[in-house]
Amino acid sequence: MKNFNQFKMMFSAQLKMTLRERQAWFWGIFFPVILMVIFMVIFGGGSDDEFSSEVAIVSESSNQTSDMLLDQIKQIPVLEIKEEEPVSHSKAEEWVENGDVDAAIVLPESAEDTSMTLIVNKEDERGTTTQALSGILDQFIQQANLQAAGVTPTFELEFETVSSSTNDINYTDFLLTGMIALAIAQGGLFGMVDMVEMRRKGLIKRLRMTPAKMGIFGLSDMVMRMIFSVIQIVLLSLIGVLIFDAHLYIDFLSLLTVFLLGALSFNAIGYFISSFSKTTEAYMGVANIVSFLMMFLSGVFFPIETMPEWIQPVSSVLPLTYFAEGLRDSMVYQTGITTSSFWLGIGNIVLWGGLSYVIGSLLYKNKSIVSTR
Numbered sequence: 001m002k003n004f005n006q007f008k009m010m011f012s013a014q015l016k017m018t019l020r021e022r023q024a025w026f027w028g029i030f031f032p033v034i035l036m037v038i039f040m041v042i043f044g045g046g047s048d049d050e051f052s053s054e055v056a057i058v059s060e061s062s063n064q065t066s067d068m069l070l071d072q073i074k075q076i077p078v079l080e081i082k083e084e085e086p087v088s089h090s091k092a093e094e095w096v097e098n099g100d101v102d103a104a105i106v107l108p109e110s111a112e113d114t115s116m117t118l119i120v121n122k123e124d125e126r127g128t129t130t131q132a133l134s135g136i137l138d139q140f141i142q143q144a145n146l147q148a149a150g151v152t153p154t155f156e157l158e159f160e161t162v163s164s165s166t167n168d169i170n171y172t173d174f175l176l177t178g179m180i181a182l183a184i185a186q187g188g189l190f191g192m193v194d195m196v197e198m199r200r201k202g203l204i205k206r207l208r209m210t211p212a213k214m215g216i217f218g219l220s221d222m223v224m225r226m227i228f229s230v231i232q233i234v235l236l237s238l239i240g241v242l243i244f245d246a247h248l249y250i251d252f253l254s255l256l257t258v259f260l261l262g263a264l265s266f267n268a269i270g271y272f273i274s275s276f277s278k279t280t281e282a283y284m285g286v287a288n289i290v291s292f293l294m295m296f297l298s299g300v301f302f303p304i305e306t307m308p309e310w311i312q313p314v315s316s317v318l319p320l321t322y323f324a325e326g327l328r329d330s331m332v333y334q335t336g337i338t339t340s341s342f343w344l345g346i347g348n349i350v351l352w353g354g355l356s357y358v359i360g361s362l363l364y365k366n367k368s369i370v371s372t373r
Helices: 002-020 022-044 064-073 089-098 128-149 171-191 193-200 203-208 214-242 252-276 280-297 309-315 319-333 340-366 368-372
Strands: 053-058 079-081 103-106 117-120
Touching: 002 214, 022 171, 022 214, 053 089, 053 128, 064 128, 089 103, 089 117, 103 128, 117 128, 171 193, 171 214, 171 252, 171 280, 171 319, 193 203, 193 252, 193 280, 214 252, 252 280, 252 319, 252 340, 280 309, 280 319, 319 340
Parallel strands: 053 079, 053 103
Antiparallel strands: 103 117
16 A cells, blocks of 8 residues: 555656646647558658559551551550540650659551650659559550460459458558557657756765665556557547547457567566666657667658668567557457567567666666765
8 A cells, every 4th residue: 555655646746747737738649640641641642543544646647557546555554644545756755744644645657656655854764653654555455466466365364452450451551550559669769868866966876865666666557558549549549530540450368468568568668778878868869869770760651661672671570560560450350469469579578678668777777966965
């Protein structure tokens, strides 16, 4: 009972300190919301639309071959022909240069001519739309060659997808769970800055002189931050579902597991950073570097598979990578705790958190800052 009363008093004190700190509310609650809204608006809105491209058709002299190819090109559903009719070569180049169309297709000038030309903007030569158009036309020409030769294709490609999830998921769901993981991770990384300030002012040393137990002090701090993280996950989920039409299929047991262990581990990493930071500025500098690196290398905004191959091994050791994947497993894919990949990620998170806490505790025990103030 004595310990419980001590916990209540310390928890109340931690809560009041946090509520009085307006910057903590902004960076902990409103900054993740603002960041998520920006990314959702930029990347979430049209990401699920089917590919389509607007092109211009050049046919300087109408002939049997060009008319036949034009009729077949009009049947390609993803191609939209500007003004519906062929235009001159110079007009098509002008449109491509000005970005009015994605590309221009030049049809054969005579019935004996067998080549077509694709005109694209040099600046967009390696762009996704250009590559897709090149692939579509290449496939189109192969089919036209087979048809002209009277050959029936022997082999064909059938497209099939498999997934561990039975639910309809999209990029908005991917981004929402990544932003929730990032918000909770940043809450842990930046939340321990108070420890530096309390140590600098000598408050921790004075607290040690009282009957208060430092373990209960740390526990009350972590519980308060856990409540902070619950507010984050609920608020971000509501915004994602109600405003951006995200879909959540929550497995509560796996969500509770990854949330508790993930939040504790990132708090431990923040605790470790505070153990060797002598000033608030030093702490924020290190925390910002760690947060910035993990933000872009952990698959929060984009799948890791889209990154350069040489950087993917770095992503595979970062705790935020596994925390984001764990939240997706429990909030979107609904795969539960029975998969080995889930527990592999949990093991990585716990390893980072455990090592950070042990090393931080040793540094706090041996550091001279506490004992000299």
